[in-house]
Amino acid sequence: MRSALALAGFALALSSLPAAAQDKPPQHVRGDITAVNGDTLDVRTRAGQVVHVKLADNVGVAKVEEADASAIADGSFVGITAVPQSGGKLVAKEVHVFPEAMRGTGEGHRPWDLGAGSSMTNGAVSGMSAGKAGAAKRGTGSSMTNATVSGMKKSGGERTLQLTYKGGEQTVVVPSNIPIVKLGPGDRSLLKPGAHVFVIATEENGTLTAQRMMVGEGGVVPPM
Numbered sequence: 071m072r073s074a075l076a077l078a079g080f081a082l083a084l085s086s087l088p089a090a091a092q093d094k095p096p097q098h099v100r101g102d103i104t105a106v107n108g109d110t111l112d113v114r115t116r117a118g119q120v121v122h123v124k125l126a127d128n129v130g131v132a133k134v135e136e137a138d139a140s141a142i143a144d145g146s147f148v149g150i151t152a153v154p155q156s157g158g159k160l161v162a163k164e165v166h167v168f169p170e171a172m173r174g175t176g177e178g179h180r181p182w183d184l185g186a187g188s189s190m191t192n193g194a195v196s197g198m199s200a201g202k203a204g205a206a207k208r209g210t211g212s213s214m215t216n217a218t219v220s221g222m223k224k225s226g227g228e229r230t231l232q233l234t235y236k237g238g239e240q241t242v243v244v245p246s247n248i249p250i251v252k253l254g255p256g257d258r259s260l261l262k263p264g265a266h267v268f269v270i271a272t273e274e275n276g277t278l279t280a281q282r283m284m285v286g287e288g289g290v291v292p293p294m
Contacts (some may be wrong), residue, residue: 078204096289097192098183099269102290106261111280113267113293114250123278125258125268130282133256134268134292137167139229141252142244147173149216150233150242160213162244163178164293167252175216177235182214192230215240253284260285268292 101199105112109125142148145223146166152160168175215233233239263265266286271278284292 093117096281097266097269097271097273099271099278099280101267102292103261103265103267105263105265105292110260111267113269121241121278123271123280125261125280129258129280131256131260131285132253133260133280133285134166134251134253134285135287135288136248136290137252139246141167141194141250141251142229147175147216149214149294150231150244151212151214152242153212153244160215160240160242162242162248164248164290165244165250166294167250169253171253172253177216179235179238180213213240215242251290251293254287256283256285261292266291268294 073272099113099115101113101115101121103111104114104120111123111125112120113123116286133142142165147170147193149166149168151164152162169200226280228243231242231244233242265288268284269278269280270282273279284294286292
């Protein structure tokens with residue numbers, strides 16, 4: 071019960087920000103923790119810069135564990151970071167599988183920060199189509215698609231998922247060699263030096279405040 075409540079709270083945090091920060095886009099910090107000082111973390115980003123991140127009193131924490139393609143089943147709710155290919159389809163760069171308590175988190179379409187023109191799309195899978203074997207051509211943009219998997223097919227080691235959300239839909243090709251992870255309940259005890267994190271933070275007067283965090287378990291790097 072406590073795990074379900076923790077994840078439900080984390081899901082709520084994903085879709086809400088403090089009133090004072092709603093006019094500013096959230097900041098994403100990707101890296102590893104180098105120090106913990108009370109309610110402040112030092113995080114070394116992928117670019118090598120060390121930034122200070124304050125923890126909100128009600129910061130949401132989820133752990134990220136390694137998974138494989140078997141974790142994606144009919145009816146699964148998933149998140150997919152993807153880049154466009156010729157013809158308009160999206161090619162997944164990673165897949166993360168949500169627990170039931172986080173179903174429906176962040177449904178819709180919004181900008182993402184993995185390149186020019188990138189976006190995040192959260193929705194539900196309503197169908198599937200066969201993919202083509204071989205590596206797909208990737209573009210410069212990227213997107214995140216979160217959806218409930220209602221079906222999928224495999225071809226040449228890859229899968230194609232049909233994802234829908236309020237007001238639109240996306241077709242995503244999932245290659246066989248991309249990282250797949252699953253999310254689970256977490257807490258502040260996971261926040262220790264060496265842990266890999268993905269942080270969603272607000273910024274005010276030069277101070278970053280973490281509203282929610284995804285922390286790799288057992289050395290896993292959150293691929294979001």
